[in-house]
Amino acid sequence: MTEQATITTTVNLLQDNIQVSAYLAEPKEPGSYPGVVVLQEIFGINAHIREVTERIAQLGYVAIAPALFQRIAPGFETGYTPEDIETGRSYAMQTQASELLSDIQLAIDYLKNLPQVKKDGFGCIGFCFGGHVAYLAATLPDIKATASFYGAGITTRTPGGGAPTVTRTREISGTLYAFFGIEDTSIPTEQVAEIEAELEKYKIPHHVFRYDGADHGFFCDHRASYNPKAATDAWEQVKQLFGQLN
Secondary structure, eight states: OOOOOEEEEEEEEEETTEEEEEEEEEESSOSOBOEEEEEOOTTBSOHHHHHHHHHHHHTTOEEEEEOTTTTTSTTOBOOOSHHHHHHHHHHHTTOOHHHHHHHHHHHHHHHHTSTTBOSSOEEEEEETHHHHHHHHHTTSTTEEEEEEESOTTTTTOOTTSSSOGGGGGGGOOSEEEEEEETTOTTSOHHHHHHHHHHHHHTTOOEEEEEETTOOTTTTOTTSTTOOHHHHHHHHHHHHHHHGGGO
């Protein structure tokens, strides 16, 4: 597949009194493309998330990454030091599932209003905190293909409190791929098995990938936990998944 030249920009999504910043990447060549929402880690819309958004656009999608901490910390972007992690976690703990879903739907609606975007099904991909949120986003009717990377806490909690996110599995209407590193201590193997069991129980089209030797954050080449073998395979799976949108 030939990678396409892309155009990138930062846009503001407006709804009522809420303004959400988002990073937008799209193919430069005129055409009709599926839309994909990219969901950040706890580190904000940083270089890694922008690069993922651009990589997706290069494949022939219009990709948008809304700032999930906009209500708490507008413009937040950070690195991967222990201090950065603590700050990011504190912001993640302040989010609410209903607000996250509202912001993701806002991003989808923005894409729907772009003339070059197809309107009949969108993709979603998220990492870490965003991997958990992607599982939530899969319950939105517009989302037809979801890639959830190492989303911790799916079986034990939901943003803002309430029943764990996994209890909403029955609401998923599209296909979901979930990616986990076997060395990731933040997501015990029994939790991965529970997620898989729920997806099977409700007959959700899915595939759960478990990578030997891979730790949390294995897809991010800005982190020490980057695992090239696992990341390469996962990207191929993502391309196959999002191919369903074409």
